[in-house]
Amino acid sequence: MNTAYGPVISLFLLCAAAPAQPRPVDPVLAPSPAPEVPIAASAPGPVVSGGRLAALDVSESARLARLRPSDPASYLELGEELLATPDSPERVDMTRQLLVRALEYGRTRPEHRRTAASAAIALASMSKREGDRLWLRSIAAILEPSSTEFAPARRAMELESQAAANRASLFLTQLRAGAGIEARESLAASGVRQVLERHERELSALGTISVQHLENEARKWPCTDCNSTGIIAPSKGQRGAARLCPVCGGQPGMKLNAADLAAQLRLQRRLMGTVSEPWGSMIATEGAPPARDPDPANVATAFLVDVKLSVWRDDQWSLPDSPAPVP
């Protein structure tokens, strides 16, 4: 395991030890009082308003309204489609709401356990914390032992993204070492440029270094005189001491000030420690999972999703048999 996970896991353990806190509710976004919809203090329902729906298109909204807990796969399918375009916090939150419900409504019924496992894997792929990802993958494996294999496309995408993130980190190291040929190879590797572009703001302390800048820098190296070794050895047959390369001053590679170097090292730690799909790392469990037992029954609580509210009606998750709110 990468040592960069250390602080993340410590943080996670701290969170796990804390009692569940209700999420702060923005009074502007809070739904108008709806006494017929009980919201447990320990697991507040989603804060919803018309603004939520604005994040979905007409066809998505129509499908959302048709979802019923008897068909958990329909929650999963809509959730996975929203997951493909996580372009607003509302869509990300709705995705989480849908996946948690797919898992919850499927987990106790043998014919739907596969759906529940897929939902756990999708939640894992969205999770910010390594601890959450491992926990959700374990849950998927309990629900459906072969689940880690039946999502090969997603798993492959994840591995590929992690490989690109690792290579992007290597690229920065190579550039600072003046290994221009190797750096150019890394930059040309699949997905690396995209990773760097996504994190362009983090390539320097003040956002002043662009990917183009790095590419230009990579072309300057290795040092023409010392081949980026930093020293000029005496010619064959000649005696004498090696001397510092006069061209690069004995310090081949991209020059950075201390603040920019620190920014790059921070970015590299993140790249090495996290999967960085565009749709990855968007959610975290918000409650306190009661112990870290990979028990499928704990997922809804951990994500603070009130799964009793199973039906989307009038822009909010509602009880299936509750009457429509009086206008």
Ligand SMILES: [Zn+2]
């Ligand atoms: Zn040199």
